[in-house]
Amino acid sequence: MNAKIAAAVLFLSATGFANHVIAHHSYAAEFDRNAPMTIEGIVTEVWFRSPHVRYYVNVTDGDGKQVLWDTRGLTPTKLVRQGWMKDTIKVGDRIKMYGHIGHTNKTIMSIIDVTLPDGRVLTSRSVAYDIKN
Amino acid sequence: MRRLAAALVLACLASIAQAQDTDFEGAWLLNVQIPAEPLVGLLEITRKDDRWFAWVEGGPAPVTINGDSIELFIDSRDRQGYLFQRRLTGNLEDGLMSGIMHSIDVVETAAEFGEDGSSWSAQPFAEQPPQTPITDMSQVGGIWAPLRGLDFRKWTTEMTPAAREWHAGYDARMDEPQKRCISPGLYSAITWSFPFEIVVDDDKLVFLYEAFNLLRRVFTDDRKDPDFYPNSAMGYSTGAIENGELVIETTLLSQTIRDFNGEPISENAKIIERYSLGDDGNRLTVVVTLVDPDNYSRPSIRRRVWTRQPDAVIFPFECDPDAFFRQLYNEGRMQEYIDRTPRRP
CATH class of the missing domain: 2.40.128.120 (Quinohemoprotein amine dehydrogenase alpha subunit, domain 2)
Incomplete structure (x- = not known):
């Protein structure tokens, strides 16, 4: 992280900016608020661009079949301010994702948070309370 | 009897004190x-x-x-x-x-x-005098970072029958402009939670938004909108200082949507922004009013607040709609998307 980004992260944390990230389009139209779930799989493609980052993740389903999930998080400019960089999640990483899945397409996910191979947890949403426990 | 009288007196006093x-x-x-x-x-x-x-x-x-x-x-x-x-x-x-x-x-x-x-x-309701009156445009110059709050994000509006009819066919999954990297325009963009910069020039203010790399010029030299200026998502803006506030009026807008609910904004709409300063000039607040009689019988209002942050870095926002279209393709909905083109704002 270079000095400018570090300064930006510092200021934005100080102003609370990093803690109230906001979507700029409607997730509600596409994702089911009542269906949060966790998936685990291998990252096959990283798409770290606006309007929203996407990670394509190969997940083994209950029947042992490989299913490609299309998952998405916030805008890169917002993730970078939280220290979540382009190479934070790499192709080949085994990750765990928690989020809302689609109303109709059940292999898309709006990411709430990600557990990295080293156990760190990154948040892609403003989460007032941790509801997973 | 004395107790009863006292109770009656108290009851009368209470009814007088109670708000009508x-x-x-x-x-x-x-x-x-x-x-x-x-x-x-x-x-x-x-x-x-x-x-x-x-x-x-x-x-x-x-x-x-x-x-x-x-x-x-x-x-x-x-x-x-x-x-x-x-x-x-x-x-x-x-x-x-x-x-x-x-x-x-x-x-x-x-x-x-x-x-x-x-x-x-x-x-x-009464107009409140601003904490820090704006007397010179230079006071609003600089980089502003969003703070939390102010906006209710009110969902429903008072749409006209024509607007309601158009809105009934709106599908955010297909039609929301920002999904395909198109800005929904000024009214939405002002309230997004990204930093922006105001550059002060002699005859204009230049607003540089991080979101979608949006740019607008707000002319401050009393000029009128030219006949040849095209309608656009950011419109044509003029600004002036009124009673200690920066007041900006924008017209020549293109058809777009108001917010996530997808209600329409017409080309005849006018957007009025009232910026005021607080905290010794280090907090900027805006009240944004959408006046669009073609679509709304009552103006719609949104709000936003920022803090001055000279050291902030405004990042580039390079938008690529590839993933949106790839999803439509994977879901077999490309033809549906194309069929909806005529009604897409």
Whole structure:
């Protein structure tokens, strides 16, 4: 992280900016608020661009079949301010994702948070309370 | 007998002190005291044929009034676009309303989940003099970073029948402009939670938004909009200082949508922004009013607040719609997308 980004992260944390990230389009139209779930799989493609980052993740389903999930998080400019960089999640990483899945397409996910191979947890949403426990 | 008389006197005094329900009529400035994220809104109440009607930020808000008590429902969306209700209950006393707000059906992962039980108040609406009057355009120059709060994100609006008919066919999954890297325009963009910079020039202010790399010029030299200027999502803006505020009017807008709910904005719309300064010039607040009689019988209002942050870095926002179209292709919906082209704003 270079000095400018570090300064930006510092200021934005100080102003609370990093803690109230906001979507700029409607997730509600596409994702089911009542269906949060966790998936685990291998990252096959990283798409770290606006309007929203996407990670394509190969997940083994209950029947042992490989299913490609299309998952998405916030805008890169917002993730970078939280220290979540382009190479934070790499192709080949085994990750765990928690989020809302689609109303109709059940292999898309709006990411709430990600557990990295080293156990760190990154948040892609403003989460007032941790509801997973 | 003496006790009865005393009780009657007390009852009379209480009824005199109690607010008459007609006292609720009028315009109010509504405040919800959510820690770190206060909400502010215009509340309008009127009575017609013995029925009460209320609007918050220009949108309908079901209300029940009985004596000095009030119950008000404000439909709002969270940051992801999920709809929930804010229920305000309270009383009117000595010309002020106050009470408790409860949030209903908030998504548990939303930031709004923590606001339940906040207190609220409302005072008769009156123009407040700005804390730090703007006397020179240079006062608003600089980089501004968003703070939390102010905007209710009111969900429903008072649409005209024509607007309602258009809106009934809106599909956010297909039609939302920003999904394919098209800006929805000024009214939405102002309230997004990204930093922006105002560059002050002799005859204009230049607004540089991080979101979608948006750019606008606000002319401050009394010029009028030229006949040849094309309609666009950001429109044509002129600005002036009025009573210590920077007031910007924008016309020549292109057809787009108002917010996540997808209500239309017409080419005939006008957007009025009133910027004021506080905290010794280091906090910037805006009230944004959409006036669009083609689509709304009542103006719609949104708000935003920023803090001055000279050291902030504004990042480039390079948008690529590839993933949006790839998803449509994978889901077999490309033809549906193409078929909807004529109605897409």
